[in-house]
Amino acid sequence: MVLGMLPDKDRSMREAVETEMVKALQEQGYQATSAFEAYGPKSFQGMNEQEVMADLKDNGIQAVMTVALLDKEKEQQYTPGRVDYQPRLGYNPFWRRYVYYYDRVYTQGYYTNSTNYFAEGNLYDVGSNRLIYSVQSKTFDPSSMANLAKDYSKVVVKDMIQKNIISSHKG
Structure with a gap:
């Protein structure tokens, strides 16, 4: 039983x-x-x-x-936020070439319950x-x-x- x-x-x-x-x-x-x-x-x-x-x-x-x-x-x-860098490709018309630069992407922190x-x-x-x-x-x-x-x-x-x-x- x-x-x-x-x-x-x-x-x-x-x-x-x-x-x-x-x-x-x-x-x-x-x-x-x-x-x-x-x-x-x-x-x-x-x-x-x-x-x-x-x-x-x-x-x-x-x-x-x-x-x-x-x-x-x-x-x-709590999971803290973070900053990630995302590569971008841009064209510089003056120098006639492509350049790489990085954008900052922010992710907010959040709470999880269990x-x-x-x-x-x-x-x-x-x-x-x-x-x-x-x-x-x-x-x-x-x-x-x-x-x-x-x-x-x-x-x-x-x-x-x-x-x-x-x-x-x-x-």
């Missing part, structure tokens, strides 16, 4: 992360499900960790992957309530929430396979 641990105001982000992580795991041959899909938007609200693990165990869940947004920071960067997301993913064995895998990541200014969720999920699943946390059952 994949469980996005995000506040209600980030519900669409939670749905996207859970959905994409489920897809990435299913592509590797795992039977995965989304907590949002199985339990709804208020999944496990008001329950402590032991109650959640007992509920998951009762429902046949063997492992749970939690994804939490640790921080979201906005950055503004948003960086810091996330943490943890994989727990439900039977033993033991942490199997943990990863923290920083994503730089994703083009959309869907792309952020898809890229994050693929990278995390690939890392789990490389570290022999899970194996690829594709085929």
Whole structure:
């Protein structure tokens, strides 16, 4: 089961992360499900960790992957203006020859804004309530929430396979 641990105001982000992580795991041959899909938007609200693990165990869940947004920071960067020189060719009628000269071209400075997301993913064995895998990541200014969720999920699943946390059952 994949469980996005995000506040209600980030519900669409939670749905996207859970959905994409489920897809990435299913592509590797795992039977995965989304907590949002199985339990709804208020999944496990008001329950402590032991109650959640007992509920998951009762429902046949063997492992749970939690994804939490640790921080979201906005950055503004200034790119200074510059002066470029552009060559020009001119004709001097008095000397009857062509001459080169350079025009100055000014480019104004500008500001760019970006948003960086810091996330943490943890994989727990439900039977033993033991942490199997943990990863923290920083994503730089994703083009959309869907792309952020898809890229994050693929990278995390690939890392789990490389570290022999899970194996690829594709085929």
